[in-house]
Amino acid sequence: MLMVSSTLQATHPHPAGCNDAATACSSPLSPFRLVFFYTALYLLALAQGFHKPCSEAFGADQFVAASDDPSANASRSSYFNGFHFSISWGYAVATTVLSYVEDNVGWTVGFAACWATMVVYLAVFLLGTGSYRAEKPVDAAPLARLAETSAAAARAWTKWVFSRKEAICTERLLPIEEVDGKGFVVKLLPIWMTSIVFAIIGAQEVTLFTKQGSTMDRRVGGAGGGLVVPPAPLQFAISVTFFTLLPVYDRALVPLARRFTRHPAGITKLQRIGAGMAISCLAKVVAALVEAKRLCAASDAGLIDRPDATVPMSLWWLVPQYVLIGISKVFGVISLEEFFYDQVPNGLRCVGLAMSLSVLGVGSYASGMLVSAIDWTTTSGGESWFSDDINRAHLDYF
Template identity: 70%
Template sequence: MVVSNGGCFYLCRLLATDQDVDGKGFLIKLLPIWLSSIVIAAATSQVSTLFTKQGSTMDRRLGAATGLVVPPAALQSFVSFTYIAVVPVYDRALVPLARRLTRHPAGVTMLQRIGAGMVMSCVTMAVAALVEAKRLRVAADAGLLDRPDVAVPMSLWWLVPQYVLVGFTEVFCFIGLEEFFYDQVPDGLRSVGLALCLSIFGVGSYASGMLVWAVDWATTRGGGESWFADNLNRAHLDYFYWILAGLSALEVVVFLYFANRYVYRKNSEQPVALH
């Protein structure tokens, strides 16, 4: 997040004085939610990095007769398709149903929506790990462990479920985060709230890069082969995905702890227990 010197001074002053328009510190109040959302941003950043690298090693032919080859990055469109398809269903079907069950005006609170997205992120990483483990088995059975130039005889479409799950994660968690940080700041600082939300994804991308560096260093320090070797048939992206799944599960626990103690700023969003 880029902030001018004057804006930075203002934000620091707000943190130091712990005061906002309503007489209550809001940045310190929002900080635990901000921090506990970084892992999900790091996990979903794999869509444009490791997910795509996985796809580049697989059978990308669109039917044997057509001769067409699908670019691995094209699968990212399934995230957008899922997003477009699920949002209307969420608004028109899930919200009214939840409203009848919970008696809450929005069906579920913003923090409940974010928490549901975090659970889906954990499931996404677990599914990605299982698919990658299968890809490695297929490569080994086909004798391709040392032939990274040959496509693994496993269809690219095996990766579609993890992209679809990322779409569900965005519908729940990312929209929930935008609503939350926009709603829970003073009325005159809406742009600061949106900036806080966007900064989660930037910091999450950096966190993903740092985690990759740390894992690469740890797996090669003893002369072993990196989990991120150029030859993915000898790498272990599945182990890395399991680490992200574990961190996502831990994130859910931490998030629940802070979310259940959070007091909404506005009367329209009274807190409802997440467990």
């Protein structure tokens, strides 16, 4: 549908007297084409919501043994690393090759390439149908039982928290024998809520970081010209960090840590989540320092009131903060998904992964609300931290 929508847009003629297709003189979209386009976007989002948690849980189920033995847990941990290793290659291609095709060849060709790739993916997936490990759930209606027990678990949550006399000595929050799913949502809620802060930081890589890069010197090949790099493809550094560090972590750091901790995965999932959060905080510190330097460079060059001018500071100053975000995701995002998968009953694995993925979505909304709140507060008190003139804004304070 997106391919058809872009084709309709490409074949729609410009109004009379408009000779430059790059100028903002195109006629507005018709209501039908607008509805068609947004329907395609929402169907794509709906498909992602169904596909990602189910496909990831299905892959992890291939490594679940009959008993809860350490070898199965270690293999499953490697699966989550490998799953995201593959995804990082997809992001790398999307932010480099695909973005170039869409900018220089056309959106229709870009969407057609995505469609063809999905057809090949579906064909390869169906070829292995006979070899997959697929077991019917013991309970035919786990979601119905979850709805019935969630209310009772919510009422008991306060008592469960304040009546415990001993600290939790293992990572697993729910007893292994508890298979009815009672209260697991409420017990995982504190982890889910604290992870939203981590997701807020990750959401800014495609917004504020890109805004920073749009004002910097993006030329490659010398000061006299050369290739001009768009700011968005710099997110490629995150993907490079992913598929560079993941094999090192899985094949070198985990065995090394296992010698000291005796843990099958080297470190626990909660420790890995905490490391990811700490590294993401370090990334924001670096981003603030880089932004402060960029503002100084703009001031020294007399570009404070010229937001469209190029600040004499290389785009590559942004690479460290992108790399740190990539490292934080290697630790935080993967272990968060694995943790939620491990904590839920067998019949609700997809729900557990959906909860972990919802952290990213809620974090994006929370990031937008945080920016709006700070913008309103700082505007009423003087000059906004998110001024339209980025050289007068204070992203370094944020």
